[in-house]
Amino acid sequence: AAGVIQSPRHLIKEKRETATLKCYPIPRHDTVYWYQQGPGQDPQFLISFYEKMQSDKGSIPDRFSAQQFSDYHSELNMSSLELGDSALYFCASSLRENTGELFFGEGSRLTVL
């Protein structure tokens, strides 16, 4: 079965650079979520989209933005990168009316030097 696809899997950037992460949800899933997991931390919710509209917002810095496109894939854009942005970024998808589980991708590891 198709899973959530994230790219790139690994990314190395310098401070103050920008980075873009991509997420392709499971087909027919209408909701996408972005999470950030710092070293030794639990995943923290950043932002979610339902039917291409932002549906919820968590602890996402103002330097970050995200959107969901017409084909339902989503991109997380990060600017003015800081050392503290180094983390594993997960995307997850689900059907909104489903109270079941979220399906997670393998994550994108961002390292800021």
Next chain:
Amino acid sequence: AQSVAQPEDQVNVAEGNPLTVKCTYSVSGNPYLFWYVQYPNRGLQFLLKYITGDNLVKGSYGFEAEFNKSQTSFHLKKPSALVSDSALYFCAVRDVNTGFQKLVFGTGTRLLVSP
């Protein structure tokens, strides 16, 4: 706000012994509870969920969890641990208050199964 707590940073158990990873929850309304497992540098894999129905929920890889409303707990259990079960385990609750249903995770418990 919905939340879950995992009181143990690490649980150590010998292979073949039963294991329990604890989770307590705080929710308004009906709880939607989940367990996920994370192996090093990997994504979060779904293990099991409680939405409604039987208090004992069976999931993947021989894991089960018991929903206890009076104790507001949702402990993860396995009758006989394997070395390959060593991983990071997260309890989570689905925040349905806003209608947008994101998952809120606990702080995680590292399970170490020794041979």
